Amino acid sequence: MDGVGPDESDDAGADPPLTVEALADLQAGLLDDDTAARMRKQVRGDPDARQTMDALNRVRRDIANLGADAESAPDVAPEVVDGIAAALHAEQPGRSQRGAAHTVRPGRLPRPTRAAVGLAGLVGLAAAAVAAWLGTAALISPPAPTPSRPTTAEHITVSRPPMTIPLSDQQILALLDDKPDFGPLADPQRRTSCLAGLGYPADARILGARPVQIAGHPAVLLVFPGDTPGTATALAVAPNCSSVDTGLLADRLVHRP
């Protein structure tokens, strides 16, 4: 065979040599149609060339499989992961003071604290259904800025005194026996918007509710089922709580008897 490469002009009747590089060029779509057709015909009649094509195809499959294989992914230095997580925290407005509470602990990968996860109630078994609903809502609702809301009293420390729910656990649990008093959130549409802002679906079960005052600020206390059996999550939100900004003032995880 002559030394004409696959991407040069061919003399009439000259077949390109079936080198690994030429076959890789064929596979990658680098050859003109005529050259490619001639080469494919050659490959069909050449067992070694077919094996080389198989090898090249195996490479492509292996690369694709690598992308899908989580188990083989190398470990990442904890400080790298922590750094990125800390940066994600810092991105959220009004939350940077909270970020330090559960991020960088050198040498281990941190996780959100139990109290913090308790607020969401979405990172749990019930989350899937809620998240699916929220996913749909996120597509059809107008985009809303991420609300600026601290989750625990200790984290709201920038320029205000700490906020706490002015009810004992027993008083909060007593609300479960009373008819909910939503106060400023009596309007179902407003309440739905508030629930969306908190991450709950419109038909989320509210175990109890009443207006409260927190450090002189009017608020509405909403009590939801907690993320684990036997618990309840109490959230004190602003009277104008909406999907845009819940104005969350304080929260507490309460254990039910």
Place this chain on the structure above:
Amino acid sequence: MLAAHVAGDPYAFEELFYRHHRQLHRVARLTTRSAEDAEDALQEAMASAHRGARSFRQDAAVSSWLHRIVVNACLDRLRRNKTHPTTALDDVYPVADRTAQVETAIAVHRALMRLPVEQRAAVVAVDMHGYSVADTAAMLGVAEGTVKSRCARARARLASILGYLETGAAPNRPAG
């Protein structure tokens, strides 16, 4: 969980990152010049994903969506920093309970890291993430033929490194 993040759950996105971080870091390392670049690109990508979570379409898996954002960030970084030097592989692999599949994956990863980053990025974008040649070329700021050529060179080299050619060497010229 992404929907929870969109709704304002401050921990859902962080949890997503923790869940996928090893794979995301791997793809970042495969498509950047150095470990430092990989970390920077991954951080940029996650911040971008975090901000853009509202645009996430439910018809794609979250994992694929995150991978795509990371790959985009890395390829963009390559396009912008064409002259920066490339540094060598330095990865830590899980040691315990390596199955044959994991061994193969590790071998492929190591082989990829022996390629020049331009070839590596092209073949990772096209073969690992299914990007079209046209999209890959646009992101890298090169011609489509260049992407095809890089992929061809990469695959031929990988076939050689991985020993896949040992029984099927082409008749006229040695592989590699």
